[in-house]
Amino acid sequence: MILHYLYILGITVEAITGALKAGTKKMDLFGVIIIACATAIGGGNIRDILLGNYPISWVGHPEYIVITTCAALITILAAPCLKYFHRVFLILDALGLVTFTIIGVRMTLALGHGFIVASIMGVITGVSGGVIRDVLCRDIPLVFQKEVYAGVSIVSAWLFLLLHARGLSDTCAILITLGTGFSLRLVAIYCKLEIPKFNYTQIQ
Amino acid sequence: MILHYLYILGITVEAITGALKAGTKKMDLFGVIIIACATAIGGGNIRDILLGNYPISWVGHPEYIVITTCAALITILAAPCLKYFHRVFLILDALGLVTFTIIGVRMTLALGHGFIVASIMGVITGVSGGVIRDVLCRDIPLVFQKEVYAGVSIVSAWLFLLLHARGLSDTCAILITLGTGFSLRLVAIYCKLEIPKFNYTQIQ
Amino acid sequence: MILHYLYILGITVEAITGALKAGTKKMDLFGVIIIACATAIGGGNIRDILLGNYPISWVGHPEYIVITTCAALITILAAPCLKYFHRVFLILDALGLVTFTIIGVRMTLALGHGFIVASIMGVITGVSGGVIRDVLCRDIPLVFQKEVYAGVSIVSAWLFLLLHARGLSDTCAILITLGTGFSLRLVAIYCKLEIPKFNYTQIQ
Numbered sequence: 001m002i003l004h005y006l007y008i009l010g011i012t013v014e015a016i017t018g019a020l021k022a023g024t025k026k027m028d029l030f031g032v033i034i035i036a037c038a039t040a041i042g043g044g045n046i047r048d049i050l051l052g053n054y055p056i057s058w059v060g061h062p063e064y065i066v067i068t069t070c071a072a073l074i075t076i077l078a079a080p081c082l083k084y085f086h087r088v089f090l091i092l093d094a095l096g097l098v099t100f101t102i103i104g105v106r107m108t109l110a111l112g113h114g115f116i117v118a119s120i121m122g123v124i125t126g127v128s129g130g131v132i133r134d135v136l137c138r139d140i141p142l143v144f145q146k147e148v149y150a151g152v153s154i155v156s157a158w159l160f161l162l163l164h165a166r167g168l169s170d171t172c173a174i175l176i177t178l179g180t181g182f183s184l185r186l187v188a189i190y191c192k193l194e195i196p197k198f199n200y201t202q203i204q
Numbered sequence: 205m206i207l208h209y210l211y212i213l214g215i216t217v218e219a220i221t222g223a224l225k226a227g228t229k230k231m232d233l234f235g236v237i238i239i240a241c242a243t244a245i246g247g248g249n250i251r252d253i254l255l256g257n258y259p260i261s262w263v264g265h266p267e268y269i270v271i272t273t274c275a276a277l278i279t280i281l282a283a284p285c286l287k288y289f290h291r292v293f294l295i296l297d298a299l300g301l302v303t304f305t306i307i308g309v310r311m312t313l314a315l316g317h318g319f320i321v322a323s324i325m326g327v328i329t330g331v332s333g334g335v336i337r338d339v340l341c342r343d344i345p346l347v348f349q350k351e352v353y354a355g356v357s358i359v360s361a362w363l364f365l366l367l368h369a370r371g372l373s374d375t376c377a378i379l380i381t382l383g384t385g386f387s388l389r390l391v392a393i394y395c396k397l398e399i400p401k402f403n404y405t406q407i408q
Numbered sequence: 409m410i411l412h413y414l415y416i417l418g419i420t421v422e423a424i425t426g427a428l429k430a431g432t433k434k435m436d437l438f439g440v441i442i443i444a445c446a447t448a449i450g451g452g453n454i455r456d457i458l459l460g461n462y463p464i465s466w467v468g469h470p471e472y473i474v475i476t477t478c479a480a481l482i483t484i485l486a487a488p489c490l491k492y493f494h495r496v497f498l499i500l501d502a503l504g505l506v507t508f509t510i511i512g513v514r515m516t517l518a519l520g521h522g523f524i525v526a527s528i529m530g531v532i533t534g535v536s537g538g539v540i541r542d543v544l545c546r547d548i549p550l551v552f553q554k555e556v557y558a559g560v561s562i563v564s565a566w567l568f569l570l571l572h573a574r575g576l577s578d579t580c581a582i583l584i585t586l587g588t589g590f591s592l593r594l595v596a597i598y599c600k601l602e603i604p605k606f607n608y609t610q611i612q
Contacts, residue, residue, distance in 0.1 A: 022552070030559045031552025034531075045458065050249065052258035054460035062524035116266035123238075131340070136539070138548045140342045144226070144235025151234045254453065256462035320470035327442075335544070344546045348430070348439025355438045 003103060003174060010096030011040040011064060015071035016082070017093060018133050023079060025137050035136055036072035037065055043129035047104050047121050051111060090189055097149070098181035101126035101156045102174055115161050122157035123150065148188035156181035207307060207378060214300030215244040215268060219275035220286070221297060222337045227283060229341050239340055240276035241269055247333035251308050251325050255315060294393055301353070302385035305330035305360045306378055319365050326361035327354065352392035360385035411511060411582060418504030419448040419472060423479035424490070425501060426541050431487060433545050443544055444480035445473055451537035455512050455529050459519060498597055505557070506589035509534035509564045510582055523569050530565035531558065556596040564589035 018039030022032040041058050048056035058064045075082065082089075104125025108118040127143045127150050134141040143149040156177050163173035222243030226236040245262050252260035262268045279286065286293075308329025312322040331347045331354050338345040347353040360381050367377035426447030430440040449466050456464035466472045483490065490497075512533025516526040535551045535558050542549040551557040564585050571581035 025548055025552075027552040028556075028559070030557075030562060031549075034535075034552060034558060049253055049457055050260060051263065052256070052260075052460070056458060056460075059459065059521065059525050062522060062528075065524060065528060113263065114266060116269060117263050120266075120269060127238075135339060135543060136549060136552070138342065138543075138546065140229055141235075141340060144229075144231040144238065144340070149234075150238060151232070154234060253457055254464060255467065256460070256464075317467065318470060320473060321467050324470075324473060331442075339543060342546065344433055345439075345544060348433075348435040348442065348544070353438075354442060355436070358438060 002171075003099065003106075006095065006099040006178075007103060008067065009092065010099045011068055012071045013089065013092040013096050014040040014129050015068035016075045017089060017130075019072040019075035020079070020082065021133055021137055023076070029076070032076060033069055033072045035133060036075070037068045038136065039129045039133040040068040040071075041065065041129070042132040043100060043125045043127065044104070046128050046132075047107070047125045050124070051108065051113075051121065053107070053111060091186065094152070094182055094185035094189070095178075097126050097153055097185065098156045098178050100129075101153045101181070102160055102177055105157050105160050106170075109164070115165075119154070119157040119161060122160070123153045126150075126153035126156075148184065152181050152185045152188065155184060206375075207303065207310075210299065210303040210382075211307060212271065213296065214303045215272055216275045217293065217296040217300050218244040218333050219272035220279045221293060221334075223276040223279035224283070224286065225337055225341055227280070233280070236280060237273055237276045239337060240279070241272045242340060243333045243337040244272040244275075245269065245333070246336040247304060247329045247331065248308070250332050250336075251311070251329045254328070255312065255317075255325065257311070257315060295390065298356070298386055298389035298393070299382075301330050301357055301389065302360050302382050304333075305357045305385070306364055306381055309361050309364050310374075313368070319369075323358070323361040323365060326364070327357045330354075330357035330360075352388065356385050356389045356392065359388060410579075411507065411514075414503065414507040414586075415511060416475065417500065418507045419476055420479045421497065421500040421504050422448040422537050423476035424483045425497060425538075427480040427483035428487070428490065429541055429545050431484070437484070440484060441477055441480045443541060444483070445476045446544065447537045447541040448476040448479075449473065449537070450540040451508060451533045451535065452512070454536050454540075455515070455533045458532070459516065459521075459529065461515070461519060499594065502560070502590055502593035502597070503586075505534050505561055505593065506564050506586050508537075509561045509589070510568055510585055513565050513568050514578075517572070523573075527562070527565040527569060530568070531561045534558075534561035534564075556592065560589050560593045560596065563592060 015036040018036040019032050021039075022035040027035065041064060044057045048054070101122040105118045105122035107125075108121040113121075130143050130149075131141040134143075159180055160173055160177040163176055164170075168176075219240040222240040223236050225243075226239040231239065245268060248261045252258070305326040309322045309326035311329075312325040317325075334347050334353075335345040338347075363384055364377055364381040367380055368374075372380075423444040426444040427440050429447075430443040435443065449472060452465045456462070509530040513526045513530035515533075516529040521529075538551050538557075539549040542551075567588055568581055568585040571584055572578075576584075
C-alpha cells in the first residue's frame with residue numbers, strides 16, 4: 001500500500017524536523033529523542049485518543065518508535081550536513097503533511113463517522129505533531145502562522161472527502177489528493193504565499 | 205433545557221475570545237479557527253478523555269464545531285467593532301465559565317463518580333479551554349494568575365454538589381449555582397478582587 | 409507494598425515542586441493547586457490515556473488528589489522554610505522519578521504489552537508530570553535539558569525489564585532498579601554530570 005510507505009517516510013521526516021528543532025534549543029540526547037518521537041507520532045496519538053480508537057498506533061506497532069528514535073540519532077550525527085538539505089526537508093515535510101491528513105480522514109471514515117469529524121481528524125493528524133513540537137520547545141506553533149500549512153491540510157481533507165463521495169476508487173482519490181495538496185504546499189513555499197493574517201490589538 | 209442554550213452561548217463566547225487572542229499573535233485564518241475551536245471545545249474534550257467517556261462531545265455533535273468555526277470567522281470580520289464590547293465579553297465569559305462547570309459536574313455524577321471527581325471534572329471543563337488557548341499562544345495561562353477565575357469554577361462546582369446533596373431539584377440547583385457563580389465573578393472583575401498570590405523566589 | 413508508599417511519597421514531592429514552580433510565576437492559590445496536582449498526577453494520566461486504561465488512577469482513587477492538594481497548601485504556608493531544604497527535595501524527587509518509572513513499566517507489562525511499549529510508558533510516567541508543569545509555566549521542559557533526568561528514567565526502565573526477563577522476583581527487581589536509578593541520579597546531580605547536548609543552528 002502506497003500510503004503505508006509514505007507514512008513511514010512521513011514519520012521519519014517529522015522525526016528529523018523535531019530533532020533539529022530540539023537542537024536549536026540545546027536539548028540533551030534524550031530530550032532530542034523524545035521531541036522527535038512526539039513530533040512524528042503525536043498527531044496520530046491525539047486523533048486516536050479523541051476517537052477512543054485503542055490501541056493507539058505505536059502501542060500496536062512499536063517499530064514506529066524504533067524508526068523515529070533511529071531517525072533522531074542519525075539526525076544528531078548528520079546535523080552538519082543536513083543544513084544543505086533544508087529544501088529537501090521542506091518538500092518531504094509537505095508530502096508527510098498530506099499523507100498524514102489522508103490517513104486521518106480514511107481512518108475516521110472507517111470508524112463510521114461523518115465528513116465533518118473526518119475532515120477535522122485529518123487536519124489534527126496532519127498538523128498536531130508540529131504543534132506539540134513547538135509547544136514543548138516553547139514557540140508559538142508555526143503551523144498557525146506561516147504560509148499555507150494548516151490550510152493545505154484542510155483543503156486536502158475536503159478534497160479527499162469530495163472525491164470519496166463522488167465514488168472514485170480509493171487509490172484514485174488518494175493520488176489526486178496527494179498531488180493537489182503537495183503542489184499547493186510547494187507553491188505556497190516558493191511563492192511565499194500567505195493567508196491573510198488576523199492582526200488584533202486589544203484596547204487595555 | 206436552559207443548560208443547553210447556555211452551553212451554545214458559552215462555546216460561542218469562548219470561540220470569540222480564542223479568535224481575538226489568536227489575532228493578538230498575528231495568526232492566519234486557519235490558525236485563528238483552530239485556536240477558537242480548541243478554546244471553546246477543548247475543556248470538554250479533556251474531561252471526556254479523562255473519564256473515558258466516548259464518543260466525546262463534538263464527535264457526536266459536529267454542529268458544535270460548525271458553530272465555533274462560524275464564530276471565529278465572524279470575529280475576524282467584526283474585530284474592529286468588538287473592541288467596544290470588551291465588557292460584554294467579560295460578562296458572557298463569566299456565564300460560560302459557570303455553565304461549563306455545572307455541565308462537567310453533572311455529567312461526571314451521571315457516570316457514577318463521587319463528589320471529589322465530579323468537582324475536579326467541573327473545574328477542568330470550566331477552565332481548561334482557556335488554558336489550552338494560552339498554551340498554544342505561548343502565554344502563562346491567565347486563569348492561574350488573574351482575578352478569581354479558577355476560584356469561581358471551584359466554588360460553583362462545590363456549591364452545585366452541596367445543593368444536589370441537599371436534595372434540591374436539578375433546575376433549582378442549576379439556577380442558584382449560576383446566579384452565585386456569575387455574581388462572584390462579576391464582583392471579582394469590577395472590584396479587581398484577587399486571590400493572594402504565592403510569590404516564591406528560588407535560592408540558586 | 410513498598411511501591412505504594414514510595415508512590416505516595418513521590419506524588420507529594422512532585423506536588424511540592426509544582427507548587428514552588430507556580431510560586432516563581434506568581435500564580436494565585438488555585439493556580440498553585442492546579443499546577444501541583446498536574447505535576448504530581450499528570451504523568452500517570454498521560455500513560456493511562458495512551459493505554460486506554462480506564463478508570464485513570466485518580467478517578468479510581470480521589471484520595472491522591474486530596475494528598476497533592478494538601479501538599480500544595482502546606483507548601484504555600486511553609487515556603488520560607490522550604491528554601492533551606494532544596495537538596496532534600498532533589499533527593500526525594502530522584503526517588504519519585506525512579507518509582508514512577510517502575511510503576512509505569514509494571515502496569516504496562518500487566519496489560520500484556522511488550523518491552524518497547526513498557527519502557528516508553530515507564531519514561532512517560534516518570535518525566536511527563538514535570539513536562540506538564542513546565543509547559544503550563546511557559547518554560548522549556550527542564551527534563552529535556554538538564555542533567556541526566558530523562559536518561560535516568562530510560563536506564564531504570566530498561567534495567568527493570570532486563571531483571572524481569574532474567575526471571576528475578578518482582579521485589580528483587582524493584583529494589584535493584586530503585587537503588588541503581590537513584591544512585592545514578594544523585595551522581596548526576598552532585599557531579600553536575602550532563603549528557604552531551606545537541607546544539608544546532610539553522611541557516612536561514
